[in-house]
Amino acid sequence: MATLLCIHGSGHTADSFKPQTDALPSCRALVLPGHPHGEALSSVAAYTEWLEVVCKLPESTRPVIAGNSLGGAIAMAYALSRPERVGGLILIGTGARLKVSAAILTMLVQEWPQCIDTLVDYSLAPQADAALRGRIKSWHEAVGQESTRRDYEACDKFDIMEEVAHIRVPTLIIVGGDDRMTPPKYARFLAARIPNAQLEVVEAAGHMPHAERPETVNRLINGFVGQIEAA
Template sequence: MRVLWLHGSGYTGESFAAQTEAFPDSQALLLPGHPDGEALTSVAELASWLARQVAAQGGARIIVGGNSLGGAIALQWAMDFPEQAAGLILIGTGARLRVSDALFSLIDGGWPGSIETLVDNALSPNASVDLRRRAEAWHRSVGRDATHRDYAACNAWDVRDRLGEIQIPALILVGELDEMTPPKFSQYLAQHLSDGKLVIVPGAGHIVQAEKPAEVNAAIAEFLDRF
């Protein structure tokens, strides 16, 4: 079963490098405007863009996995384009993704110095120096405007009242130390999706798929065995 990966706010498809290596039939997409291409400003628009990518690849039902904003897009896509959706892998995300005014001020007023703080928020204290440097590079390549736009799309999005529409299997992964989308967000998804399995990864932060790839990939492999 083919899998497409969607990155989170201010990042790139490189945040799924460990997954594309482990699952050769998967592909990490780069969201438009990161930094190239026409920028889209809402999760619904991004879900429609995703549907066009799926259709262009033949239109067969697939699995979409996403981290944070990417998970929001995956959920929206599964609701709006159910004929394309076979399963979901939801990583450090939720049904509602509110963003504080302080975070917008940090992005707008302190860039690029604010990148270090954004990465600190996204990774646990256990993350390697190499991963921290790579995450900082992703933010620099994407830029301030796209990062702000991503978080604004998250802030305006809420599908808590639509989760019952999703009737496909979902793997729900979250880092135990995720401060941006705490485990309670994933627990909510597990409680309200018809076929959701929750896996909490010990000692990991928000970009859990990059921070703890062995544990995450093991859970993904088990999930993919269902298809």
């Protein structure tokens, strides 16, 4: 199987992709700076440069890069700047623009404990189990207020609405049918503009279908990577 690199979302840790690293061969979950160790970066562009350095990929290696939310933004930016280094993209609960509500940005500064609960609630479909809610809360607590704030501010500044059509690598777009952070219309926009992109809507899932419905998402990932390897 091709190398699969997974990039987590805002305020999360690499544990977000544990259902994938446990089940899929050659899958590696990256840890963004400050999540929880080190200092978080302040823009998608900075994270893209970090990705180039940390991966240290041989020129012959073209991984499939999967990203959730902020991670998807980083993956798209990397594919736009270094298309020759990317074998494919898997975009999970993300968008070409990731505007954050003013209320959330304020809560991130002024009401951190309450903000964690709000972020967890908005990340998941209503039927998500308590164990997953607890895991996500623990990620935010471990990552902390400052890194999470920087993540959401980086998302708020991210906008490749005009550039996204220039992505030229095979792309699978996955969105939860109940995603309230990056609703399915965000995924449809990406699918309409990225040439030959595939769109999959995972029902009964919110912003984190890879954690909420891992068996479904793993099946989609396996099928997509298989297509790339067979091409």
